[in-house]
Amino acid sequence: MAKGFLLDLAGVLYEGDAAVPGAVAALERLRAAGLPVRFLTNSTRNPRRAILERLARLGFNVAPEALFTPAAAACAVLAERGLAPHLLIHPDLAEDFAGCDRAAAHKAVVVGDAGPYFAYDNLNAAFRALDRGADFLALAANRTFLDADGLRSMDAGAFVAALEYAAARKAEVLGKPAPGYFAAALASMGVAAGEAVMIGDDAEADVGGALRAGLGAAVLVRTGKYRPGDEARVRPAPTAVVADIGAAVDWVLSR
Amino acid sequence: MAKGFLLDLAGVLYEGDAAVPGAVAALERLRAAGLPVRFLTNSTRNPRRAILERLARLGFNVAPEALFTPAAAACAVLAERGLAPHLLIHPDLAEDFAGCDRAAAHKAVVVGDAGPYFAYDNLNAAFRALDRGADFLALAANRTFLDADGLRSMDAGAFVAALEYAAARKAEVLGKPAPGYFAAALASMGVAAGEAVMIGDDAEADVGGALRAGLGAAVLVRTGKYRPGDEARVRPAPTAVVADIGAAVDWVLSR
The missing domain is CATH 3.40.50.1000 (HAD superfamily/HAD-like)
Structure with missing residues (x-):
């Protein structure tokens, strides 16, 4: 059973200026299950302040200290x-x-x-x-x-x-797929790598990076930058490939 | 004994808009010895016409068909x-x-x-x-x-x-160090790779490229982009490292 989550932002929680359908509810389901979540972005185009503003605007409840950039x-x-x-x-x-x-x-x-x-x-x-x-x-x-x-x-x-x-x-x-970046986010929630799950749309940085950093599972979502076949181009392969973050959360909570 | 020469241009025959001292005379010594010469540049900033004009202006006698770009x-x-x-x-x-x-x-x-x-x-x-x-x-x-x-x-x-x-x-x-680029210039003068000498200031493209393309010798000159220690950073190592093209021609003709 997963004890903590790392979520990518762009392409997972939102695409452009719209939330991915079901993403706000998916995050709330993790919270309701009492599971800690950290947000691990590779975005270097927008400052932290703008990322937090966008998340709030789109309905995501994210504390500043939970956002890793x-x-x-x-x-x-x-x-x-x-x-x-x-x-x-x-x-x-x-x-x-x-x-x-x-x-x-x-x-x-x-x-x-x-x-x-x-x-x-x-x-x-x-x-x-x-x-x-x-x-x-x-x-x-x-x-x-x-x-x-x-x-x-x-x-x-x-x-x-x-x-x-x-x-x-x-x-x-310094960002994904650097193992130290995953480790810092895991340490902040006191969860061991093997008990954590990464959810991302980037097969290389999110999935490959997380699994090489020792995470217990890495789920690839078919939103954002995902292209058919991405899962075959990365080693280690994703633990699961699902439609979107809603399906990813369902997949993890049902295990 | 060398039967043909490939010469780099910038940093070997000229630096900026001035001929390397002794370079015009060095080229004439090769000609006097009856040795064919081809000019093999990696410059892609200037068109062929401008390169030929510059060579002529600096006193180098180069036929258009001897210039490879x-x-x-x-x-x-x-x-x-x-x-x-x-x-x-x-x-x-x-x-x-x-x-x-x-x-x-x-x-x-x-x-x-x-x-x-x-x-x-x-x-x-x-x-x-x-x-x-x-x-x-x-x-x-x-x-x-x-x-x-x-x-x-x-x-x-x-x-x-x-x-x-x-x-x-x-x-x-397509340019140096591609073996085919050296081969085309060698073929145009009917000289086998093993009987040809490359003279250049770029340890990697000129020297490494020539030796991997099978040239008999590659001489690195300490003009142009040369920096102390360049010869140690390339494999195969240069056949010789000399002050400039004048010294390079002397070195080859004295063997």
């Missing part, structure tokens, strides 16, 4: 290591780094989904910081996201790959 | 396979693709060093063409180039890596 994970790493950030992110996300020490001598390039701000000069400035010896942190390494026009678009991971190739070294990924 | 290799592949190009290149290079069939139903994304034209929307349009099934040709996969300000900047290879990561498939690289 890659930007918050990055701020913790920067503080712990005494690094100043060289940000390659969307300007909308900058507020999440407002509390960082900017004066530290040693820098860390921090890459998020900068979208249209992935311009050559911005990328090259980050590359040159790496070339001077800066640390290299990737908020996430997602390949693609489902864009507003319904087609896939290049996500931050592609630009992390570009910098890795130019600098001939690897970034430290 | 990745763009020409791409045009040959497009024609052979009946593909229309989806170009992700610098506008200056567009004239080298003027003769391509644009009407063919099947497309090939062709990536060159677009520099500031590596904007998000341009990259994402190329990604979406790949997502629709287009072929994937990279003119070159260089990591960095020595920029006008004396610092390294991101080269086309980084953006090829970004597209490869997002599309989860590999590009076919």
Whole structure:
């Protein structure tokens, strides 16, 4: 029996600016069963404040401390290591780094989904910081996201790959599928990995990441960025593949 | 004894808009020794016409048919396979693709060093063409180039890596270090790979590429993008590492 849940946000709880049908009720069923839930997003386009506002607007009852974002994970790493950030992110996300020490001598390039701000000069400035010896942190390494026009678009991971190739070294990924990201959320609810369930629409970051991090189960939903066959392209395979979060919650609670 | 030479251009014959000291004389010594020479560039920023003009302006005597460019290799592949190009290149290079069939139903994304034209929307349009099934040709996969300000900047290879990561498939690289690119230049002068010498400033593309393509020797020059220690970072190791093209020609002719 599962003792705690990790939920992805975009593509699972909502798509664009609409809640996934049944998602609000599904979350309430978990709460009614007395099961703790943490929200683990790889979104690096919107600041924490905007994510919480959107969740509230769509009817999801989420406490700020239950929301885990890659930007918050990055701020913790920067503080712990005494690094100043060289940000390659969307300007909308900058507020999440407002509390960082900017004066530290040693820098860390921090890459998020900068979208249209992935311009050559911005990328090259980050590359040159790496070339001077800066640390290299990737908020996430997602390949693609489902864009507003319904087609896939290049996500931050592609630009992390570009910098890795130019600098001939690897970034430290802080969001999913990094095991430490799952571990921090599990620790906050005092649930062992093997007793927790991840629900997500990204076969690689959500499902593969969770199972490699030791979670007891990972359920892939067929909403959001899911495409038929995704489950066959990831190892370990999802524990279950279901229509949406409502079906995922039913699947877990019925076991 | 070497029977033919392949020379890289930028960083070997010239740096920026000045000939490398002694380079014109070095080329003349090869000619005087009766040795055929082909010029094998990975530059995809300037069209063929501009490269030939620059060589002439700097005093290098180079016949058009002796110059091999990745763009020409791409045009040959497009024609052979009946593909229309989806170009992700610098506008200056567009004239080298003027003769391509644009009407063919099947497309090939062709990536060159677009520099500031590596904007998000341009990259994402190329990604979406790949997502629709287009072929994937990279003119070159260089990591960095020595920029006008004396610092390294991101080269086309980084953006090829970004597209490869997002599309989860590999590009076919047409320039150095692709063995076929060396082979075409060797065939044009009727020299066997084992009897030819490559001279370049790029340990990976020039030296590693040439030796993997079977060339008898590859000499790394300490001009252009060369950085101390480059020779230790590439396998196979260069046959020799010398100050510049003058020293490289002396080294070969004295053996």
